[in-house]
Amino acid sequence: MTAPWPARSGTGLSWPHLLPLHQGHSGRQAGWRKLQALKLCLLPKPRAAEMEARGGACGGSAPAPEAPSDSARPFGVASDEEPSGGPGSQESCGPPRADEEVQGALPGPEEGAPTHLGVHELSGQTSLDKKYNRGTKDSGKPGKMSGTGDTSQRGDLPTPGPRDDEDVTAEGWRSRRKHVFVLSEAGKPIYSRYGNEEALSATMGVMMALVSFIQSGDNAIRSIYSDDRTLVFLQQGPLVLVAVSRTPQSAAQLRCELLGVHAQIVSVLTRAGVARVFERQRSYDLRRLLAGSERILDSLLDGAEREPGFLLGAVRCLPLPAPFRDSLGALLQRATAPSLAFSILAAGRHLVTAAQERAVLEDCRLDPADLHLLLNLVGASSAFRAGEVWAPVCLPRFNPDGFFYAYVSYLGDNTDYAICLVLLSTDREAFHALAGCKRIVEEGLQALGASRVLAGGGVGLPSYGVSAVGAPDLRHFLYKPFDVPDNYRQLPQFTSPEMEGPYASECERQRLFDLYYHLHGRLHSPSRPLRLIYHVAEKETLLAWVTPKFELYACFNPLVTKSGAIHAVTKLLRWVKREEDRLFIRYPPKYSTAPVRHGPNRTDSALENGL
Amino acid sequence: MALVEGNTQPESASQQPYVFKVVLLGSSSVGKSSLAFRLIKNDFKDILPTLGCAFFTQMMELDGSALKLEIWDTAGQEKYHSVCHLYFRGANAAILVYDIADKDSFHRAQNWWKELENEFQPEEIVVILVGNKTDLEDSREVTLEEGKAFAESKKLLFVETSAKLNYQVTEAFIAVARELLRREEQNGGQSRQRSPPVDLKETARARKVKCCQD
Structure with missing residues (x-):
């Protein structure tokens, strides 16, 4: 699927890629020129023209419409459009794969595109790490780290005001790692993670123009890839959510995050509530109802960056x-x-x-996603x-x-x-x-x-360090079991040790998380999911492994040998097995309350209790 | 709650405390929660908007009588109003808070007064108008006189406070408590009971009233 429309010579612009593409494109070129002009405003730094060919690779599932059930997926699981993405479903319906992906396996067609982290494990050292190096280098810039710095500060001392004071025309704002915007179908700004929404109404107008332009052709814009940024669009009822990200998160992961933001808005207002106000008045300013909830959304997005629970779609239990x-x-x-x-x-x-x-x-x-939202709220x-x-x-x-x-x-x-x-x-x-x-x-x-x-x-919290496992090469891990008793009624859980040693600093922690995100994205890739990845990065070696019994991400010191890593993983699995009663809730308690007045059931809790 | 009961046990065991229900009302970020926080913990910090409503109890002793104030701190945000209305019924006192540096919040406080007027007979409820944030004197938009004039015209108590600087916060609550006691003595002590939680008649009425706001 190559772009049927020509790039304007010499502009060095990247092109939006749209899914699904079941419409002819001839005769749209004039429109695309307009879009091209719009994109100038959208992408702060246009880089070399690159057509993201990724959609072509997932051609099989490309015309999959954004089904409404979409929203019913846990947002930690990046299985938005893939047919066999869920870890549970892999062994049954996934294509037959070798248990271990050999290093240096040919890159899938989807990875041909240099825009996306074009990583194949063998050359992972070079290509991926270059990318991450840039990430770390960037962290020296005020823009990037001020983001995280800001947020931790905000966590401690939530002062009203400064959040909105950021100059949206400044370089610092543009170089934020990730932006999230929420707007109404009428193009009214509702939320921006950084800066004042009001000041961004022009930018949001452009976003809405993009969305509605594609819509006018019975199509839906899903993502735009540029050299260093991924833009993801998500429409949920009358709300449009946009993520502009420089993180290595995949579009599917970003989409899950946007679903999370939407769900958090819903958790405050209900979906029906949101729909109702917009039915009444299309140009309603939802900020009136959401007043005060911006910080809840901020803290949700901060949480997604520091809590693997969002990524894994699971809850961390206190050991x-x-x-x-x-x-x-x-x-x-x-x-x-x-x-x-x-x-x-x-x-x-x-x-x-x-x-x-x-x-x-x-x-x-x-649902773990609900629990995340609730605890965040x-x-x-x-x-x-x-x-x-x-x-x-x-x-x-x-x-x-x-x-x-x-x-x-x-x-x-x-x-x-x-x-x-x-x-x-x-x-x-x-x-x-x-x-x-x-x-x-x-x-x-x-x-x-x-x-x-x-x-x-x-x-004040009992937690544990990775040394408890007794595997010296192991630095950190995320472990999510699937083999819990009473599984289908259980809350998905995961465990991980404190971030210690090399990952104690915010910026290194972020880097490790980026690696986890990347590996998670590859394991659950829409087009070519994997079961086992052994990834040698510059400063550490990682192993990601999904089986019917667990999903595991482990981080080792960089000099570990493959057999050393396998040894450590064996040790880790044994340790987890031994400690599982302490690490996880094995048998969640239940109770019966006499059904007085409101029998607590799904339908009942709906409108009866609606405000 | 445990904390409050911990430090001030009703000393005069012979006498059960008067229990009064007090609601804090006003538009968002005028400092309702901060006032409550100042009263209960004698501290001030920047806090996030209240979710729904928060409930506190505070024991007080005034002129030899023990009082238990059940304080409902409501969210100023529009979306929570319907939930707060539930707890507004049966209130003995209302604290209408506005921000002296925000004219709009003063108008909102007046609207809250109108709502109270619809729900209560004047003798049923003690209302105090509180102009908060006197620490923002420089950006004051509502003068002391304006506040006073409105309060006098409606026969409300009035005080200006600063939760941040701990200026007259306790005084405001004491003024309410004193007025409650005075009225109580006139009526002969109906509020003197252990715990009057939800009024069941009110609950039945609440069912019928459908609040359709979000």
Whole structure:
């Protein structure tokens, strides 16, 4: 699929690539010229003209329309358009593959394009690392790292104001690693990760022009690749989301992130709520309703950069001795009230334990994406940790059109340990009943001596270092098991050690994450998924491996031999097996609440509770 | 909550505390949560917008009577109004907060007053108008006189505060408490009960009223 339209000579522009391309393009050239002009504004630094040939490679699935069910995928899983992307489905319907992809295997056609990280493992040293080197070099520039610097600062001290003060015409703004924009179909700016949306209305207008121009041909723009940036477009109902990224994330991964942003908006307003306001008034300024939620979106996007849970579509559990976790679970089972659907104990973004109402469980298990959104919402809104919060919250995966009522309270003296109780009810009058549940949990925690157990680690969280595994070559890993008991009802979980040693600094951590993102993108590539990647990078060696039992990303020191790495992985797997009761929630507690008034079920929680 | 009960046990065990429900109302980012935070923790920090509403209790002793204030700190954001309305019913006192450096928030506070007027009889509820953020004197948009004039015309209590500088915050709550006590003594102590959570009659009424906002 090459571009049927000619590049204007000498402009050095890159071309948008559109999926699906089932329309003829002749006679569109005038339009494309217009687009070309528009793109000048969009892509801050036009580089050499490169036509992304990637879409051609996934030609098999190319005309796959952006099905509405799209939104129902967990956003950590980058399996947006691929037919066999999901790790679970791989061994059954994936094409037959060698278990290990030999180093230096011929690059797939999709990797021919130099725009995308044209990596093949053999030459990975050169091509990939050049790319990453540039990344690290860039990090010296004010633009890039100020992004992360900013955010951590924002995390500690969420001051209103500075977020919007950034000059959107400045180089610093342009060189941000990743931009995310949300706009309405009418082209009204709703959210920008950096800078004031208002100041960006012209840019957003251009984005909308692109989207609607393609739409006018019964088509949908999905992504644009330039030399160093990937632009991903996603339309969800009346909202258009755009990511402009310099990270090595694949378009599918970016799309998942955009789905996450959309889901977070939905978690505050519900999908029906969003649709309703735009039905009433197409040019509605959604910021009025979202006021104050920008920072929730900021913290979601920050989280996606520092929490592998978003990438893996799984939740990180706080490592705890199994008997202690069980007694916490029993405590949650005891502290129930009618209409209670979910009880969650969390420490920051780590799950301590979660219990679910049986009837609700029959219907649907708690989705990790929903839990991420919920914990993000709670975390971002409770800088003020006193008092008890009562708020309507929508879990988009569970039911995008209905509200739960969330009772949120921090337990104990929060200087010791910040453990947070979240109770989700279908009854909006249940505040006092749930406050009663909280008292039971609080007393129970005291009786269990929870503060002693939970305050074990440094920041009040018991965590572990990679040295616990006892494999000296191993520096870091992400492990997501699939072989949990009661799997189909389980919340997907993962575990990983603290970032230590070489990855203690923000910029190195970022670099490692970029590598993980890259490997994840390759494992779950739409056109040619892999099972095993052994990747020698400049400063470390990585191994990514997906089997029916687990998904693993391991990072070794750069001098490890292949057999050394395999040895370390064996050791790691053995260690995980031994520790799994501590690392994961093996048997999530359930309870039954008498179905009083509102039987908590999917339909009920929808409009009945809608505000 | 545990914390509050921990440090001020109702001393006079013979006497159960008066329980009053107080709601904080006003447009977003005028400092409602900061006022509550100042009262409860005597601290100030930049905080994110409130999600839904937050509930606190604060024990107080005033003129020899023990009071328990159940404070509902509501989100100023439009989308949460319907949820907050639930807790606005049955309130004994309302604190209408505006930002002295934001004229618009003053108008909103007036609108909140109108809503209260529709829901309550004047003798049912104690209302105080609070102009917050006196630390922003330089960018003041609402004069002390304007605030005072509105409060007087509607027979509201009035005070200007700064949660940041801890200026008159406790005084504002005490003024409310004192007025509540005064009215209580006139009526003969109906609020003196252990815990009056949700009024069930009100709950039944809430069902019928359909709040269709988002």
